[in-house]
Amino acid sequence: MKGSLTIILFFILGIAVALAGIAPRWVVESDVSYYALCLLMFCVGITIGCDSQVLGKFRQLDPKIMLLPLLTVLGTLAGCAAVAWLLPERHLAGCLWYIAASQLFHFVLFYCYFCGQESSAFNS
Numbered sequence: 001m002k003g004s005l006t007i008i009l010f011f012i013l014g015i016a017v018a019l020a021g022i023a024p025r026w027v028v029e030s031d032v033s034y035y036a037l038c039l040l041m042f043c044v045g046i047t048i049g050c051d052s053q054v055l056g057k058f059r060q061l062d063p064k065i066m067l068l069p070l071l072t073v074l075g076t077l078a079g080c081a082a083v084a085w086l087l088p089e090r091h092l093a094g095c096l097w098y099i100a101a102s103q104l105f106h107f108v109l110f111y112c113y114f115c116g117q118e119s120s121a122f123n124s
Contacts, residue, residue, distance in 0.1 A: 080092065
């Protein structure tokens with residue numbers, strides 16, 4: 001829980017810095033956030049790959065629990081399509097490009113979180 005709050009606080013801090021106009025110009029005008037996200041996904045992949053119990057925990061999950069992240073991804077993709085349709089200046093490919101990485105990240109975090117749970121609800 002503490003880790004999740006830290007992530008949310010840094011996210012809110014980033015928004016506040018951008019809204020206040022004090023974000024460094026090189027950060028705003030470059031692809032540094034994209035490369036940081038790629039590095040983060042790489043590190044998450046290493047963490048998952050090094051944990052020998054992850055696959056076993058995936059098998060213990062109720063298959064219905066997969067519907068939540070799957071439907072989240074599908075709903076987000078449908079939302080992107082609606083935005084691209086309603087706002088002609090936004091292209092579908094552009095909307096999908098920016099959302100794809102965040103959805104993959106959400107999917108990975110969701111399963112990492114639930115694989116760490118020892119609740120009987122997830123070990124049926």
